[in-house]
Each structure stands twice: as C-alpha cells, then as structure tokens.
Amino acid sequence: MKTTTLPFIIFFFITSSLLFAQKATVRGVLLDSSNQPLAGVNVTTGNEGVQSDLNGYYLIEIPSNQSVKVVYSYIGLENVEIDITLKPNADYEFNPVMKVDVVQIGTIELSTRRNKQVEGIVSISPEVIRKMPGANAGVENLLKSLPGINGNNELSTQYAVRGGNYDENLVYVNEVEVYRPFLIRSGQQEGLSFVNSDLTSNVDFSAGGFQAKYGDKLSSVLDITYRQPVKFGASLDLSLLGASGSVEGISNDGKLTGVLGLRYRNNSLFVNSKQTETNFKPTFADAQTYLTYKFNNKFELSFLGNVSINDYSYQPLTRQTNFGTLADPIALLVFYEGQEEDRYNTYFGALKGTYVLSENYTAKLIGSIYQTQEQEHFDILAQYRLGEVNTNIGDEDLGEVEFTEGIGGQLTHARNDLDALIINLEHKGTLTLEENTIEYGLKYTREDIRDRVQEYEIIDSAGFSIRPPIIDYVNNQPYEPYASPIVPYTDIRAINDVQINRISGFAQVSRQFELSNSKLWANAGVRAHNWNVSGKGITSTTQTVFSPRAQVSLKPNWEMDMLFRLSGGVYHQPPFYRELRDSTGAVRPEVKAQQSVHIVFGNDYSFKLWDRPFTLNSEAYYKKLTDVNPYTLENVRIRYRARNNAEAYAYGLDLRMAGEFVTGTESWVSFGYLKTEENIDNRGNIFRPTDQRLKFGVLIQDYVKVIPNLKGYLNLTYNTGLPGGSPSYADPYDYQQRLPDYKRADLGVSYVIVDENNLRESGWLSAFNELTIGAEIFNIFDVQNSITNTFVRDIYTKVQYSIPNYLTPRVFNVRATMRF
Template structure:
C-alpha cells in the first residue's frame, strides 16, 4: 500500500512538469475575503481576458515587453488593478484576496446561499459554529439546532437525522471521507469531534435526498471545507473545559499555504456535577493540519492530517438516583468498586491532487489512510440497594433510603481490543459540457482491515442468588425452587475476529441549469454503485453489489415572491460496515445485506423582508421507505446490531426553520420538526425505532446590548420529546416500548468584545490582537434532569425489573477567552 501511495504522488508530481509556460504568462489564484477560492472573477486587459475557474485559478497570455494593466473584477468585491511589463517567456504569478464592496455584499451572500440551497444543501456559517455555546461546541452543536437532527447527550458529537442512527451520516473534509472510533459507548468517552472549527471555511449540510456524488449512507451529508490562509493568522480559545489554538499562513509567492490546529478537552467539569461520584481523569487531545502547494497554476497538491489521543480513566464511587412517583418514591443507591481504562488513538492522513487539465475538465486524485487502535478495559462491581425514600420534610434523613426492597450486586468485565486500518484510493473528474451543464464522475477503492477481540461478561446477584441468563430452557425460580445447575454469567460475549472488506464504488451524475418559460430550473440526475467482499480468518467470503439511482429538480418561479421549490429522491443504500456485521454475540455474519431506503423530499425556501431585514423560511416534507433493515439496540451512543436483515421500517416528517436578522446585524433561527419512524421485525407488527423523536423545537439566538454593542449574548435552546427508553441487548424490544422523559436544555453565553476586527488598538499590550473577547457560560441554565438511557435493575424477591434513568449533566458554569492575532 505504501508503494501505491508513493506511485500516486509521483504521478501527480510528474503531471506538473508538463505545465511550464511557453510565453509571457500571468497566472494565480483569487480568493474572497474569507480565504476561499473565488470562481468567475474577470481578469482583463484591453479587449482580452479570461475568468477564474471553480478553484479560483486563472492563466492569461499577455504581450511581452509591453506595459499592461490587468483588471480583476467581480460583483460584490472591489476592483483590483495590476501593472505589468513581462519579458519574453516570463511566467509571473499573482495571488490576491479580494476585498468586499460593502454596498452590495448582501447580494453576494444571498447568491452564494441560493446556489447551495438549489442543490439541496443547507449552508451554515462557521463563525456561528465557533461562537455558539454548547456542551460540546463545534459544528455538531449547530446541527443540534436544525430541525430533523437530534442529539440527546451534550457530551456527544454524534447525531441522528430523520430517524436514522449515528452510523448513517457521511462526513467529508475537503472531499475526503473521515471516520470515528468504533468502541465508544458513552459521550464521556468520545473525546473530540474530527471537525476543527478553527480551521473551517465553509459548512454545508443535507438531511436527505442528496446527490449521487456523495457516498453510500442512508441519512445525511456534512460537507466541510478547511481554509487556505492568504497571510499569517492565529487564534486562541481557552476555557475551564479545555482549549484550542490554530496558526496559519502562506508563502510570499502564495504557492504554499498551511494551517495547524491543536485542541485539548476535559469533560470532568460536566462529569463531576452528575449524580455518580467519581474519580475521573480524561485526556482528549488532537492535532490537525491542512497544507497545500501549487506546483503550477493547473496543479495543486494538498495534505490533510490528524492525530487524536483519547485516554479515559474512570473510577465510580457512589450513586443515588431517585425515581418513581411523589406518592411512592423509590431510590437506587449504588456503591462501586473497580475502574475503567479506555484508550482511543486515531491517525489519519490524506493526499489530494487537483489538476486542471483544461478550461472544461478538472481531475482530482485522493489517497487516504485511517488507523485506529482502541482498548476498552473495565472491572466494576456495583452493589446496590432499592428502597423507599424518606419524604418527611424537616427530617434529618430526608432523601435517604430507609427501607430496602431489594439488595444485589452486578459485576461487569471487559477486555476489548480493536485495531482497524482503512485505506482509500479515489479519482474524481468534473467536465463542463457548456456554460449550463456539468458532468461529474468518480471511482473509489476502499480496503478495510479489522482485528477485533471481544471479551465481556456480566454477573448479577440478588440477595445471594446468582441470576441466570433470560433463556427459556434455564428458567430460574429462586429462592422458591432450588436450582443446582452450574453458575454462569448473565451475559457472556467472547469472540476474536480478523476481517477484511474490499469495496469498489463509483458514481456519475449530470447537472444542468436551464429555463422553463420565464422560470429558472436546475436539474441533477445520477447513479451510484458499490460492490463489496467480506472475508477473513474462518469467514466464508461473500460478495454483493448495489445500484443507487438519484435525482433532483429545483424550480425558481418568475414570481414577485422570492420562492424556490425542490424535489429530490432516489434509492439510498448502506452496505454494512464492520460494526453492522457483528451481532450481539460478537460473531461476524458476512452475508448481511445493505440496508435500503427510498427517499422522497419536497422542499421550499421563501425569502422575504421583515422589519426591513432579510429572512428565509425553509420547509421540507420527507418520506423514507426502508427495507433490509438491520435492527439494533441503542445504549447511550453505542449501537449493537442484530446482524440480520429481518425488518422493514419507515420514516416521515416535516422540518421547518425560520432564519434571519431577528436582531439587526446578527443571524438567528427558530426550528420546528415532526418525525415518526417505526419498524416491523419478523412481521410481528410495527414498534418505535430507537430514534423515534416525535417533536422538536430549537432556538439559536444572538443579541447584543444596544447601548453597549460589544456586550453580546448567545442562547441555544432545545426541546425534544422523549426517545424510546431502549432495552437490554439480550431482550425482546417488543417488551420495552416505554419512553424517556422529554429532553429540555438551554445554554446561555455572555461575552464582552475587548478588541474587534474593525477597531484594533494602535498601541499598548492589546496591539497584537485582531479580536479579543472574554465571557461566561451557563450550561443547562434551568438545571433540568435529562436522561439518555435506562439502567435495568432486577429484584429476585419481587421478580420486578426496574428501568432507572441515567441522568445527564446538571447546571454547569464556565468562563471563556477567545482571541485572534
């Protein structure tokens, strides 16, 4: 594989050698004020000229030994002139970041957003993602405020979209697919999101009905672009939860650009405030870099790298959870012994070469490698009491357990190790047929090599009686009937798997902008296909193939009202990843089929002015019909599949979002979503899917004090109806259809801007700062007890199994300092 990667890089380098200019030439790349390549810039002298391509690149032949004045112009940006006199065969490079023309910047922003919305993507401002408050700040924190996206754990960056689960979402950074660790089972263990907002220049999101050029998953696409700095910049973010810093810059000739980000995260502030008293020592850190070098105006090579080191040491001590009713309060009191030690170390590197073969054809070559080494070790003995709570106000023992209804213990053990290597080789091409039509294609090879050892068991004891597994052949009527069979664990999983998966996938799609009478129309049609083969030590080799046609149409009527309509859909497949092939016993089942979903999405964007300020109302009505469904149970953020395509399902709903300047100069929005999703396992009837989140209401709001505009407020508010409470992995989900309580959370942040971009200090210790602010944050300001899952506790005496909620973090305070240099 190393030879293959080296060969690819050498080929890309060799291609650049054929691009040496033969005449007096001026060339370069033009950026906008956000350091993003700017396509369509007019580069002219006299009556001749050219335009920058979609990568912002231009190449122009000019007369040698002659005074030439070049003009760079683009609607919404200030014109730039460049005086040149080049000698014969001289090759001159000029790179420039154009400055905004304030008078028409609103039009430019609307046009850019409209172009993405036409394609079914929702653009999100990276600056909002950096500023907005949340338990896990970043892009995922902003996604939580969108309709149709559900996050029920503030310590997790994993999200469910329109009834799908955490494994059904695609994430790309600069067109490179990125991955997550496998073994994490709770938000406390996750560490950091892959996406570093300090490096981000654009964020686009699709909640369904996406184009064929995106990969094979069922639910959503998050498309991230990392920026290419045009000059030196640096940023710093510090708080009680950790910190981050980023440094970027470019060479004098603009050929080389680079940006590096470092992050550290410590969630102990949240965990120490929860009901379980612990010794908690988390260490989550990562380093990322994005480097680019332009060998010529037609060839650029980029490198994306990431190293993440996550260490999670957890020693629970005690826990008391009160539940039940006001009339009959019950408490669970637990004393722990033992600890958990987890390690998740990931390494990721990717090369991306972009070669502008001609004005109408651009070729891209991508090679990436991802390795994760993970361990999950724990031995925890939990000795518990279930009993009645003292409710006598004024009593010294108020809130304590006075009478025990059940006593027992539970020993959980794990020695899980996983080592996975994923290698991708990909070629993509973009062909401009004419000014209105584009053809895109791609081919990709993926090699997945997973070595996995699973050793888990659970022993349950109640009042001295060992509880046997819930198997009919081993009915246990203790203490009334003695049972003299050997003692066995309640659950026991032992497996060792060595699995290889080879995938070949490709796509082709066509896009066209046209008119229908006086109405504007955008069409897109395409098809994806994937073939994969599962093999390994002691595993029978199985190959399968799926084909996924998809289409979109957008219509902008010639009306006085600014309306845009979208209709998209098609067949979406999710060929099984390793986790979907492994059942609850740890056995790999290579014959598991790809889950299939037929999407139909009807959308509308209505742009209007309210209070003389711009607003947009986005609405989407969707329906999904799912077949070959692989049922699963959800334990916090861990998914355990049945590895059996024995179910069908459906999802439908309505998402609405009103976004605009509720406060002049700021962007805020209100989201409302309705969802219903159910599944039918083995034709036994429809039941709730684990992600059946019926109703959602979210507000993301920015404000400032009118007389002190540098004093700003950020509010992130979410209300979601309760999820199904889940079931033990061994249990029949048809017997566990109760719901958790509603999820209600509000996070508030207040900051004061000491230095801002348009008002920098000319002297003093604040002179180096381009921006500087300090603030305070309150997480869960109403101190709501939200729950993520249930703990199932069994009492042998009453033969009752209690589902006891696991509560999330209460109110937490934080301080934060941000700066840019």
C-alpha cells in the first residue's frame, strides 16, 4: 500500500507544479482621467474575469507562453485592451488610465461613480486639498468652503455642519472610525488633524441624510481613503509653519504596498502675530502609515497606524485690545504671570481583513485600538486695566490708556488629566443578489476613561473677591450680616473612572429600478445601538435606540442632465464621554441619546457654460431635534449640561456651483442659509451656539495665460456672526448678542518649476517629478475676526463689557513642494 501511494503523491505534486507554472499574472491599479481609483472595472480574458476593488486594484491570472488579450471595460468609459505574452510565473504590472467614452456620455447610467451623487456625497480632489491655501491647510480647510459647513477659527480643524456642534461629525479613514483628543479648549492648541492629505487618494463628504452603514452621529460623515501605491514615490512640503513628508512603494511581487507620512507643525507664526504677546513653544508632530498585503485574489490584510505627540507650552506676557467706537474708544490692557503646559499624545492602530468569498459576497473584519493621554496644566494670573484711549493724533501717547475705568485681576488654575482607551471590533459584509445590494455590520466598542478635573477661577475687582452669582451668596447688607465664605468664582473638582460598552449594528439594501426610461435608485436601512455606562460611584445604566434611514434618487430621461434626491430618517447620537460629563465635572450615566428627524431634498444639475462643464448642487434640509443636550461653546471647548432638557430645530438651504471657471481648473462658489434654535426647559426659543445664518464661500484656481506655470489659489469666506456666548454661571437667555461677521481671504501664488508635463532629463532638477515654490498670504485684508468674548466689569458704572478675543491678523508664509 505504501509503495503505490508514495509515487502517486510525488506524481501529484509534480503535475500540480507544472500546471501552476503555466500561469502568469497581470496586476495593477485602474485610474480615471483625474487619476482617481476606479472600483468595479471588469477585467476579462477569454471566459475568465475579475473586478477591481475599492482602491482600483486588480489581479488576474492568464495562460503563459501564448498571446492573450486582456480587456478593461467600465460603463461610460472607453475600453482598454492589451495583447500580451508572458513567461510562466511572470508578474506584469499594467496601470491604465480610462478615459470618458464620448459616444456613451449621453446615456442614462447610474455607474459606481455616479452613485456618490446618488447618495448625496460630495467628492473632493486630494490635489486641490494639498494646494489650496489656509492657516490650517488640509481636508478640513477645504470643507469649510462648502455650504452648510462652518468654522470660524482658522487655527482649528473642527467644523460644525448644519447647526450641529463639533462632536456630531463622523470621520472614517479606510472604513476605520477615528477620534479626536478630549481636552482641547482653543484652536491654537490643536496641532494636527488626524487626516494626512499627503496619503489621501479619495475624499467623500455627506452633510446629512446619510445611509445606515455610517455610524451614530447627528450631522455629517467624512470618508477618507488612503491610497495603495503602484510604484515608488516620495514627497516633501516645507514652509514657515512646519514640514511634511511621505514615502510610498510596492514590493516586487505586487503583494505588499505601503505609504508612510511624517508631519511637523508650529503655529508660532500665527500666535506671535496676535494682540497677546507670548512665549510660545509648541511641538505638533505625528507619524502615520497605511500598509496592505494581498495574500491572494480573495484575501487582503491592511494596517493603519498613527502616533501623534502634541506639546503646547504657552506663556502670555501682555495684551492690549482696543474696542468700542470712534467717539468712545476703550482699551483693555492686561499683564500676565504664569504659564500653561498642555500635552495630547495619541496612539492608534487598526487591522482590516477583506475576504472576497465569491463575486457576490465580500466579508470584512476590522479591529482598532485608540489611546489618548492628555494633560491640561496652567496657572495664569491676569491683572487688567480698563480705560479710555488717547485719540489725539500727533500725541506721543496716542493709543495709550489715559483714564482707568476698571481694574482687577483673574487667577485661573487647572490640573486636568485624562487617559482614555477605546477598543473596536467590527464585522461587515456586502452581498449582491440579482439587482439588490445588501450590506450589514455588527460592532462592539469598549471605552475605558480615567479623568481628573481640577480647575478654578478667582476674580478680583478693586480689591474685592467676586463670588459666583448664585443664590447662596446673595448680599443683603446692611439688613443682614454677610457671613458667606470667600470662594472661587468657579470651582470644578471631580475624579471619574468610567467604562462604556457598546454594541451597534446595521442592515441596509440598495436597488436600481427602471421607471419609464428613467432611472430610480433606492436605499433603505436601519441601525441599532445599545450601550451601558458603569464605573466607580456610578449606577450602571443601559439604553437602546433604533435609527431607520432611507434614500431615493431619480434621474429622469430628460435632455437636461438632472438628478433628484430625497433622503432622511431618525438619527440618534448615543452620548460619548464628554456628553455624559456636566458643567461640574460629574458623570451622569442616565443621559439619553440626542434624536434628530432629518429630511434632505437635493438636486444636481450638470450643464455646460462657456463650453465648459459645470454642476449646480442644491440641498434643502430640515431637522427636528429632541432630547437635546444643551452646551456652552468657548473657542472650541464644549461643555454639556448633560440633562437632555431641551428641544431644537434647524433648517436651511445649501447651494454650490462647481466647474471650470478657468479652463482646465476646478473652482466653486457656495452659499448657505441656516437657522437653528433651541428651547431649554420650555422657556422659549433662543439661538443655538452654532446658529450661523449666512455663509458665502469662493474657491478659485487660476493661472497666467502667458506664464501657465504661474498659478494662483484664492479661498474666500464670509459668515454672519455667531452668538457670542455668556459669562460663567450666566443665564444664556440673557446673552443673545452676536459676534461681528467673519470675513477672511487667503491667497496662494506658486510657480511650477517641474511637473509631469515639464520633466527634466538632466541636471539636478531631473531628480524631481514635481517642484513648486510659492508664497501665501493669510487674511489678506487684515480683518479683525473674533471667536469669543472676555467679560470685564467697570467698577464705576457696574457695566460688564464684552471684549472680543481676536483671531489671527495678516500673516505671510513661503512654501516649497517636491515630489520624487
């Protein structure tokens, strides 16, 4: 028996090896004319075929030692064909660029690319993101030029969408949810956004009405895709604000790809130009990588990693802020002692396995770990004078405070420390059954937070310590003796050890229909979220919510290229840790999920103007919010009341016209109208902190016709003023004044020395695939925009002045960009 079996086994392995050796491999990445990856491209040879994945990657095996035709086909694009002969086990890389098929452009097709418009998603070119000027350049800088998205702090990467706040936005990188630090209170402390635009291949954004497959937030989804490289490359970006660099490559067998990005940022150029003189020593740096390994045509494993170190050292010296009117100018002069030492160190790692079980079913398993270690330590004594300003032109004391109307001091202290660990494990699947696409997912999240809050504020005016304005400290002298103790104006002390366990999931189905020669696309789904809050001294609390959502899109068979969209549903936002913590620092586990009934109606109209392509995007929306968790907003710090004691609404209209205003470049003009109010404890409607009524944005790319390598980029924003906030302990119903309108223009001018159309064959410039030098002017017109108010009391008239805290003035920057 053994003698007959052994030869058979040897024969089997030899035959299998010979058969295997008769195959060769063709692989690569499929791109469109904008160099964006194309998913779902059919790659066929004979009776065999595969489709490119979400990153445009494909791999197909072909017979060796014979001429084989490989055909690449995609609806609306011209077919690409190659005839190739490969030796056994050969590995050939082919990366075709597929162009628009002018014959088919008039047909009515809802292709994979069109589905983004169908779903109400705006796609932004990463190249525009990298080139557009901004004080904090990146994805978020460009988002703020879109309608319905507001951010009045150029040093912050945070943004508010359609009346929501900064905590209501989802951010994904390659389907992995990413997080922000907790304790940041001002834009200049933020440092770097998680998203590295040097590594980005695709940017999708939805401002509302998004599908059930996206998580449990109320406002928006930012979906980022990092690229899988097809060859070696490197980049370097240098400026007075910092530096960033990236390197990418692919293994010889094409199975392993990787990109690595390093960034460093220093905001001293902006902070040192403000009215407050400071010693400012920040260090904002991170390292980020995205690796993929393709075991075979069916299984791929990817890793996303990030390490971020943010040290913020801030020592204010003096400040003079002039305000008031021409007839009655007033100035606030402040002298400081002390300093602030903050640190935000974050560590993030995620593994994603993708298994293509068949042409009809793909399964994914995603695991991620996020840890943030944060400290906020400061002791700052501010002694101020409030008085009249010398306005006599020609006087040597012009602009100096001559007559003091108020004096006082303020001591602020904090020893806040936070350590958070967030673990996620998620399974997702996509199943195609005839005309139906079914997607589902199940996710477990564990949040472990250890938090110490210890901060106080002492206010002194003319030698008298001011107590907080609450009933316990009412002064009825001389009728009653005043025996209340001297206490800080604010005093928050808490130690929290909180664990939150979450189980969430979704299921949705999509389908395309024929309707009288028109195309109808529909999506319906539901999300469920269960969470439990527990910890030391906390009563364990469990809650569950369900969120049904739906979308319908119609493309009529008209001569005009129009697409109509209706979407909405019931959206919930189960509370994250910051939403559970009230203004005293205590954790309230009973806080409910905020709920929003959201309806969005949209229209996309594509047309030609000046014989160039344009698209007009329009969206009208309405939100009805219940179980609202009111909050106060100071710069970028949000403090919740954690009581679900309000209702709110938001409605508005967003318009954006994008196209080739200048031949060969993409630009757009946007307009947004928003109204959002809240009703706290049934006391009537007041402005929500993010009620920004009007928004205009213009983004223009241009070049000089006689010198086409000389390019210009202009980013204009005009927003009406936000509500200005209120002092500590104040009733928000008594403080409904608004900040001045926000106006800003950023200009970038660059000269292209080397690019893909002008490569050098010899000399030192031959090392570059791209070399660009330029200059940037931020806040061209030097507008004094303000983000918050400081409230100071006049000891004579007892008037409390709201003194604006101004943002950055005009700042110059130089920049050089290199690609190898």
